[in-house]
Amino acid sequence: MSGGGNDEKDGAPATPEQRPAIIFWACMGSAGWLLVTGLFVYLSPLPSDCAGPIRCMTLNEWGDFVAGVSAPLAFLWLVVAVFIQSKELSEQRAELRLTRREFELNRDVMKAQAEDAKQQAAYIGQQTALMTKGATESERKQKEQVLETTLEELGSTIRQHLHMQPVILGSGKNNSFQPAVFQTRSQDNEDFILRFADFLNGISSTGVKPPHFVNPRHKVEMMKAYLLAEEARRLAADLKGHSQSRIDRLRVPEIVSIFHSVFLDMHVDVSSAGEAVASAEFKAPWAPGLADDTDANI
Template sequence: MIACGAGMTDEKPKAKRTSTLPSGAGKKLCWFGGASVLWILISGAIGLYLRVPDGANTWGDFLAGISAPAAFAMLFAAVWIQSDELREQRKELGLTREELKLTRKEFVENRKVMKEQAKQATKQAEFVAAQTDILLRDRTDEEFKVRLRLLRTFVTSTFDAKYGYVNKGGNRVLQDTGLMTGSMPSDPEKFFMKLCKRLSSALPMTPDENSEAKAAELAQMPLHALVMLNGKLRRLLEMEERLSGSMAAVLQSVNLPYVVEQLNSFNEKRWKEEPDYQAGPRDAHIDG
């Protein structure tokens, strides 16, 4: 995983800035200024020595004449210094462009790092969510298995065995043939699957002779026990969405919604037919 903030705190090499002042500008200005003053002094001294000026107009022309080279020299110095300044400014602009390029490149790198960090964060969140879901489903699976054991204990302790003779290897053997208790496996999961299969065969959509006999046996069982059984099956059905795939497949293999609905209809029909169960609220018996 990319370290948080990688690429964002690293210092990028930046172009070195030089002084914005033109090199030797002060020296040039002093040199040309001194030369101009010296020129004016020497020219004035020569003019006085030779007595060239004669009158105010002549003096004016003389001073204008000796000042013109000095003014031209100062103009040349100003142009030279300005040229140096423009050259330095161009260098400065070049350095600024380089810095902008480096900054833009740094932004691009930072954006790549941030995108990568976002991807890693998303993967982490998905991983944590997956692990959490696995833990929750494992916990629900354990609760489901506990409920299956309690269901088996409830059925074997609540419903009476029904003994009868069956043929085994040519011999008649007395054994439990009850709908709820006969030849039931000890494993809670297999017990649950066989129980649902027997209830489905006793309460089919289209009754036949075999199912009517099983339904008659079911009708002899205590209604309150059947209501409690249906409630336990309903609670198992409510856990389906929170179970792992293997445990959910167990519920789907026995068509538990059909079993719960058919048993509820059977109990409701008996509740209407048996006045002893009509003393309390209907839901207390059917959905309890």
């Protein structure tokens, strides 16, 4: 700040110690002037007919005398007052310079604080992004675990409840009921899922002629398998990528499509399938008293 430096050199402000000294010397000068004037009057010769200076002077003369004596004193104190006022103005200018300098420093501090706040905001944004990414990764891992569990449960349901069972009925010789039994030599749950999809798509190749029906004795297990397959398909659609490829490889969407059409034909509300499974009671189609509307075409 070159301007500020030049202003500070214009005049040094009067300090509190300088002011009493100026007034003291002004008082000393005033006292000296009065003393000199008094001695001058006292030592001046008087007319022979005048008993003393006070008695010989009229009021006008006394006024002129006092005015003449006071004029130098007035001028002296005027100079002192102007000098003190100029010094006070110099002090005010110095205070204004200091105030301006403080404002400049405060402005620099505010700029630094704003920059620091900007950096903190950027840091918080990075942390938020990392937390969001971490939450997304955690949610993805949870869905992958649920998908894995769902596929295991689907394969286990097919292996334990539908394998080697007459889950589908159709027409045989002489229009008799002919069961289609799902069977495979697979040992792995995923292979059970894949072979079950092959079974549903190729029932006619087993020798069981249409129309095909779901064996009511296995409706509960079939509904459970449908719900598990639908959940696996939904999770894979959310996860995409490898999970979706895996579901497609196991042909789970085909199982869902076939199951969905089967249970719609059975007039089962898929959205409340859990309640339907819990309360379902079925009879075999060849059992006495079978209600015809409990069968399902496939």
